[in-house]
Amino acid sequence: MRWAVVTFPGSNCDQDCVDQLGRVLNQDVVSVWHGDSELPEVDCVLLPGGFSYGDYLRAGSIARFSPIMKAVTAFANKGGFVLGICNGFQILLEAGLLPGAMQRNIGLSFICESVSLKVENKSSALTCQVPSDTQVLEIPIAHMEGNYTADEETLKALNENGQVLFRYCTEQGNVNDAANPNGSAGNIAGISNANGNVFGMMPHPERASENILGGTDGAYLFQSLIATMEGQR
Amino acid sequence: MKARVVVMPKKDVLDPQGKAVSGALHALGHANVEDVRIGKLIILDLGDDLNSDEATSKVTEMCEALLANTVIEEYSFELEG
Numbered sequence: 001m002r003w004a005v006v007t008f009p010g011s012n013c014d015q016d017c018v019d020q021l022g023r024v025l026n027q028d029v030v031s032v033w034h035g036d037s038e039l040p041e042v043d044c045v046l047l048p049g050g051f052s053y054g055d056y057l058r059a060g061s062i063a064r065f066s067p068i069m070k071a072v073t074a075f076a077n078k079g080g081f082v083l084g085i086c087n088g089f090q091i092l093l094e095a096g097l098l099p100g101a102m103q104r105n106i107g108l109s110f111i112c113e114s115v116s117l118k119v120e121n122k123s124s125a126l127t128c129q130v131p132s133d134t135q136v137l138e139i140p141i142a143h144m145e146g147n148y149t150a151d152e153e154t155l156k157a158l159n160e161n162g163q164v165l166f167r168y169c170t171e172q173g174n175v176n177d178a179a180n181p182n183g184s185a186g187n188i189a190g191i192s193n194a195n196g197n198v199f200g201m202m203p204h205p206e207r208a209s210e211n212i213l214g215g216t217d218g219a220y221l222f223q224s225l226i227a228t229m230e231g232q233r
Numbered sequence: 234m235k236a237r238v239v240v241m242p243k244k245d246v247l248d249p250q251g252k253a254v255s256g257a258l259h260a261l262g263h264a265n266v267e268d269v270r271i272g273k274l275i276i277l278d279l280g281d282d283l284n285s286d287e288a289t290s291k292v293t294e295m296c297e298a299l300l301a302n303t304v305i306e307e308y309s310f311e312l313e314g
Contacts, residue, residue, distance in 0.1 A: 057273075058302055065299070094302065101304040103242075104249050149246065149305060183249070 001229045003027055004042040006072070006088075008034040008063045013049035013085065013206060020206045021046075025222050034066035043229045044081040045072055047088025049142070049204060059102060059145045060090030069095055081125060081225060082198045086143055089190075089200030098193055098200045099158070100150030105143070106183025112142040114215070115181055117189055117203060118169040121162045124192055125228035126199045130220045136173045137166070137217040139203035141181065141189075146202040148184040148191075155185055157194075166190035166201060234279045236292045238310040240301045241272035275300055288312050 003021050007014045014031065021027040030040050034052075039045065052063035063069070069091070076082045076097050084092040092098045105111060117137045119130050130137070150158070158164050167187040170179045180187045182202075190201030205218025242248045248270050255269040277295070279288055292310050301308040 057299070061299060061302065093304075101302050103246070103305060106247075106249050108249055108253055147249070151304075183247070 001027055001043040001226050002041065003029045003044050003046055004032045004039055005029060005046045005048060006032045006034060006068055007048070008050070008052035008066060008087075008091075010052045010054055011048050011050035011087070013087075013204065016204075016206045017046055017048045017085070020209045020218075021222065024210050025219065025226065027222075027226065032068060034063065034068050037067045037071060039068070039071045039075055042080075044083065044225055045075055047072070047082070047084040047091050048206075049086030049088060052087055052091065055087075055145070058094065060087060060092075060094040063087075063091045064095040073097060076193075076198050079195065079197050081229065083126065083225065084198075084200040085204055085206065086141075086146075086202055089202055090145060092198060092200045097198050098191060099154045100148055100191070102145045103147040103149055103183075104145050105147050105181070110142075110144045111146070111181050112140070113181070114138055114140045114208075115189070115203060116169050116171050116173070116179065117166040118173050118175055120164045120167055123162070124165055124196055124199075124224075126190075126192065126221050126224050127165055129224040129227050134217075134220075136169060136171065137220070138215050139205055139208045139218050141203050142207075143182070143202055146182040146184065148188045148202075150185060158188075158191055159186070161194055163192050163194065164188055164190075165192055165199070166203070234281065234283060234285070234288055235313045236277040236279060236288065236310050237313065238275040238277065238292065238296060238300055238308060239272060240275065240296075240306050240308045241270055243305055243307050246305045272306075285312055
């Protein structure tokens, strides 16, 4: 499958994504600059982590107006797969491609650590290759603004439609306050849009996709997207 | 003309910064502080070409599109000059 990884000024996980997709997962990857106004012919667009525009004003608020985002929005609206990781998730929220908003972490600290994630929905395009006997993934987070919030109505819709993909949990899979690193509503760590083609997650699967990085759980997510896209061909 | 735009977290949205500063003020002995909310002040220089109706409309557009995230923030502004 062919992927576009977008680089914004201040992105810093773009090459990690290019490396994991290309070298580890054998995908065809194209780097795209934020100032481009057209996307190449691709199956999936990835918005990587980092600090686009220095997180000025609000994380992702300026990047969402980058020229490439018009093309990304059109691609998403046509049903194309879009995955936003960390700052990429924040950009998708600011762009209105995903519901809700991010606030500063409840403890006001930048958090960089491995977390446990309960997979809430294994039928999504991002999670369908998570093994049936695996309920909890170990994937790192690294962010200052990961405190997901949305109004009650939106949270209810996310829950009812199976749009919540990951929740922060204990190693045993219990979703509780103690396992919530940043104050996110309902311990939410990752969601999809109602159509199931746009995904946002704060944890970094590209930092957990091969053993030398300390874990491979992140690879399940890329493999899920790959399997879904191959199935649609 | 200038616009002074104030962007604040909505009342029902928890403000972690305000809460931390409130705690610090209490630690300094300011027990009468009941709540602290922290927002942003943005000053826009709009030049001399707009009348106040046009400026109001433009600044509203800027707030809705970029300056505030209306999911979690509210904004107000005053025009000067």
